[in-house]
Amino acid sequence: MIDVSEYFVAGFILIGAFFAVVTAIGLIRLPDLYTRTHAASKSATLGVMCILIGTLIFFLTEDGVFNSRVVLGIFFVLITAPVGGHLIARAAYNTGVKLAPETVRDDLADKEKHEQAKSKSKSKK
């Protein structure tokens, strides 16, 4: 007889692997660095998290061991992945990587202007 928990384990690990595949396809198909960072920072995070949750449930039900290091791993991945995505995108923009030709608008190009306008309105107050 198969336990219900095994369905959960299989489900989590398959979903995680599926999201990892989607990340890889996204990295190939998306047009520029910034849209690729979207795929890498979101899908990869959820994929790794799902696989780790599946591992946690597997060892909890099979051996009765609660592996707290896996929980810490989930937490650390969750807080570091978006920071990595942000830093890559920011460094790329500051070194002048071009946005994709489909790009509709770019407010960051006018950053200086926005900043000056803001500091002026502040000094008036």
Next chain:
Amino acid sequence: MAFQVLLNFFLAFLWMFLTSSFTLSSFIIGYFLGLLVIFAMRRFFQTRLYILRVWAVIKLTVLFIIELIKANIEVLAIVLRPKMDLKPGVFKYDTKLEREWEVTLLSLLITLTPGTLVMDVSDDNGTLYIHALNASDIKGNVSSIREGFEKAIMEVSR
């Protein structure tokens, strides 16, 4: 906030010493009784009840998990569609949050949610420059951030 938590722990230990049973269950009972006492004495505290803030944190976490799953389904739909009709773009977003940890938390949440990625934060922490996968609908993006996360973070830090 921290004072109330400490007081609650103190009351729980007091309960353990009163009943002279040093077990986890008596600690939990003491903690709940202490919570009742703190609730009864709430008008003597300067700040609001800490349990409300804990509740706000729980609500923020649930909101975040829902948004994370939605973000991934959206990325999935974009990546696997045969013909990609992306309209990426960078828009600026003026935030009302002031303290540094609030802005950091907001940008972390924005990065993990549907189709948005924080690219730069202005020097005065007032403006976030956000890269969106679907920039033709900026108003929708901005209002969803403002109504969702910014409100929830304000609820926590208020």
